[in-house]
Amino acid sequence: MPKPLNTKCQLCAKLPTAKAKVLHGTEGDGCWNPRVCHNRRSFYRSRTEEKSGIDSITVEPPATYFAVLYLYKEPGEKPLHALGAELWLGQKPICRLSPIHCFGLTSGKIRAYTDQVLQAFAREYGVSLYQYKDMFEISPIHCPVRPCPLNPEL
Template structure:
């Protein structure tokens, strides 16, 4: 199996040799090796230019509706801080439930609420939605709801 490309060397190959020697030589991070680096830089530059002759086409992905649920919670078995949801059509979001705090809501009430959101999306856009396509857990530090106990006013 071939060795993976080194991102540091890829970036270095785009620099002029003099600048690369300064950044990665004795005054820099010390990784410059004159026996290896000239050939490696040449390899990365040629590899990049060889791929430019390939034609690219764009095929529009199918436009299907799906719902996504965002859960603002700590990792592990911690309580849910907030939640939000979005309805997507293909590659674009078309409708959003603004985030709400979940303080004092039981697991049953949260489940009932997320089902209501799914039904609201379905009835608003006349589509069949039976479940969320994906759920993303986000650290509560990124909670966008204001006011929020995690982000007290200054």
């Protein structure tokens, strides 16, 4: 019986190599292996090309509002470096909170701030938002706030 296909590798094969290395390399989840991944990505790409003879349809997904929170922090019980948020309508982001540094903010102040962001999204677009649909942890190395102690400007 053949080995089942790895969903993670299937999704990774669709990404450009540089982006795949960032997501799955030492800064990401650590699963990138240069001796294996190039061949595996090629295998998964050619496999999806073989199936291109199958008809497909597109059905527009329902457009609902939801908010996501981006936390820039090291894995584990490390302090929060920065945070940002987005409001989405269906498959597209429609409003973005520019990320801020969280230096000196207590967990209570961070929680109050994230609640204020939800309320601002809800007020601006006339929708009900009670919580974030998802939270994504991103390495602080990718912090977009400038100036940033992790990315000093020379």
